[in-house]
Amino acid sequence: MRVDEAIELMTKGLLQRVVDSFTKDFPKSDEERAREIILRNSGELTDPRRIEAVLAFDGRLQDQIRQTCVLEALIGSPDCTASELDVVENVTQLQQQVLDAAASPQALRYEDARSVEVLRAVMRVALKDAIVTNQELELLRVLRESLGLSPLSMRIIQAQLEHFPRKGNLLHTAAECREALLNLQRCGIVFYCNRANGGLYVIPEEVAPSVRRVLGIELSSHAWGKLLSNLTVAQLATILRAEGMPESGKKEARIERVVLTGVKPSTALARLSKEDLYHLCTSVPGLKISGSKPTKITRIVRHFANLVIRDVAEETPPGERYYQYLVELAARDRANLLTNRIVTKDREIEGAFEEGTRFLFSEKLGLELQHMEGTDHADGCITFGKTSELLLWDNKSKETVYTFPPSHLRQFKRYIRDAEKRVSCFLIIVPSVADEALANALRLKSESGSDTDVALIAAEDLVWVAEEWRARSSRESFNLEVLNATGILTRTVLDQRMRLFL
DSSP: OOHHHHHHHHHHHHHHHHHHHHHHSSOOOOHHHHHHHHHHHHHTOOOOHHHHHHHOOSHHHHHHHHHHHHHHHHHGGGGEEEEEHHHHHHHHHHHHHHHHHHHHHTTTTTTOOHHHHHHHHHHHHHHHSBOOOOOHHHHHHHHHTTTTTHHHHHHHHHHHTTSSSSHHHHHHHHHHHHHHHHHHHHHHHSSSEEEEETTTTEOOTTHHHHHHEEEEEEHHHHHHHHHHHHHHHHHHHHHHHTTTTTOOOOHHHHHHHHHHTTTTTTHHHHOOOHHHHHHHHHHTTTTTOSSSSHHHHHHHHHHHTOOOOOOTTSSHHHHHHHTTHHHHHHHHHHHHHHTSSOOOGGGGHHHHHHHHHHHIIIISSOOOOOOOSSSSOOOOEOOOSSSSSSEEEEEEEOOOOOOHHHHHHHHHHHHHHHHOEEEEEEEEEOOOOTTTTTHHHHHHHHSSSSSSOOOOOOHHHHHHHHHGGGOOOOOSSSOGGGGGGSSOHHHHHHHHHHHHOO
């Protein structure tokens, strides 16, 4: 979620926190004024130097660990977005995994024993007063790297010294996680979108890369796993050999072992030959194959860092799978769709877009889809409750903004006129809508012969409606009047209509 998208889902007080994070020069403002200030100063807000400065603080080690774990929980969530409950659960899981690893007799078995003892001795001295400054942490990081130890080893040693995530190896509570989230909001790192799905914490797209850099995380765990799954068994063995780890086992076991080493993706890829990287680039949709070895590595890491990776199980039915990637299907985002194996060929995109939309209307909005005879018709049809009027919709996937060309005007006019009953609303679902598309929407309404309302909506906003409406209504099914309008259904317009009709 970008900054401009996130602030549309925030109310006045939360917007003011963002404003206060980078300037005290503006007096308290109303919602729209606060949004204007944030957008006008987004360059300063997302400046990597500012982000690095506000995330580097001195204080109690347990507070530093808490902030880092909360950030890792959000960075590792799909789209860097999560509910409070998800953040707390992810932090608890992350911290418990370290404690479990530290308690195992096999802990640090793949690390050099002498190097471990050196780091342990220095860490024991640093922990005496439980105040580890940012400068001391940096020195410990440099020492760890010079000893050839993984980032996980530092946490395991802290846990063995009974200081992870705090003294006594006590987990951080939900209240402490909330406090960290509040502090990160005041720093302008995390946005709280209280109007989104009951409340979501977000690290905006423009901020996330800098946060990853500060944390030393090149890829989220999901993206790292996706990259490793694209490597061959032999390539995984090469990386494991270089890290001094056992090379044998099935592919899944080797991937897990590479992750356990804590090696950075760029370092792991550097272990591979130029030929290996060439073949990897050819296997990943949209990746260029030219350039030097460092260029290829940077390109590969950037590709997987920018992937939209959602938690969709392999056994998930196709319609639901397509719904989860409806925005990418609308935009014909080949890199995401093919790398995530949502589709296997370009020609499948339009059909998947249509099927994902049918899932949205039937399963998410609770509406009964109407059967349509023949093949020359809109992509979907629903009746307006007890009336005999119809809502028709049509999907138009496109790599660029939708402008409503004349050919579509003629096509949609035919669909409306050929319908067995009056079409009250014709909905056009696209990746994004150009302002100029409004002219043909008005023209289609005028020339439809039935005064049909013509609405244009971005797939992203339709998904937002599908996820948001149940929190505002006790009805079993969605009220189609929300969509029954002529014009561009922006998030603001939809919010107003949901308030009116739900």
